[in-house]
Amino acid sequence: MIDYYDWPGGREAMLRFGPADGPVVVAALPLFEEANRTRTFVVTILRLLAARGIASVLPDLPGTGESLVPTAEAKLRTMREAFAAVPGSYAIAIRSGALLDASERKGRWHLSPQSGPELLHELNRLRQAGGAEDFGGNLLSPALLTDLDTAEAELARVVRLESDPKPADRKFSGAPLWRRAEPDNDLPLATLLADDIAAWVRACEG
C-alpha cells in the first residue's frame, strides 16, 4: 500500500507492508544505481516479513525513488533526517543504505553494509569507466561526495554473503544482486534473510 510521511523538509512517499499493529521495520535501499538493482529483492523480503506478522515500510528519501528532489541535490544530512522521520522501532538496510540509518531505533540490521569511503572508491571507478562527469549515470553534488568521505554505519546486527571475507554476525549463501546490471531476485535468499530479521525482531522485543 502506498502511504506518505512528513519530514521537516517536506513530504515523501513510502510503501507499507504487513499488519497495522506490532513493531514496524523501516527499510533503507542502497544509494544510486544499487537501489534499482535491489528494490524488487527488498520488497520480496518485506512481503515475507508481512507473512511472518511483522509490519514494514520502504520510504523514498529526498533525492531517491519517486522523490521530486533531483538526485544531483541529494544530501546525506537530509536523507538521514527524512529516514529518521519515518516512524518505526527497527531499521534494516542494505549496502550503502546503512549510511542513511543514523536515527534513534531500538535496533538495526544491515546486509553487507558499505562504508562511505568504500562507496566513494566505487563511484570514482564508475566515473572513470564512463569517461564523463557523471557517476554511472548520476550527477552528484560535491557536498554529498564530501559527506560520504567520512560516513560510517552505526553499530548493527551485520549479515553478509559467504563470498564476503569481512566479519559478520551471520553469513548466507547467495550472489550479490546489487552488482547485477539487470535487476534480478533471489527468493531462497530473501526467505533466509526474512527469517533472520523476524527472529531478530522477536528477540529484541523479548
Added chain:
Amino acid sequence: MLPDGTLEVENTVRAVLRDVLGISEARAAAFTEATPLFGALPELDSLAVAGVLTEIEDRLGILIEDDEVDGEMLESFGSLTRFAASKALK
C-alpha cells in the same frame, strides 16, 4: 577467510564473473585461461568491468589502482586471474 592459493584465486575470479555478469554456472565453469573477456563477452561492458574489479577487491581483500587497469589485464580469463593472484598472493 581470504583465498590463499592460485586455484582459490582462480575460483574466486570465476565466481565474481558469474555473479556480477549474471552468466550461468555452466558457462563460467567452461572458462579456461585462453577464454577472451573484454570485447568478447557481451555482458562485460565498461561499467560491468567496474563492478567486477570492485567485487574482486572485496573478495580477495586487495586494492586495484586505476593505472593498473588496462586492456591486457582484461584480455582473457587467464590474464585477469594472473593479475588478481599477483596482488592477492604476494
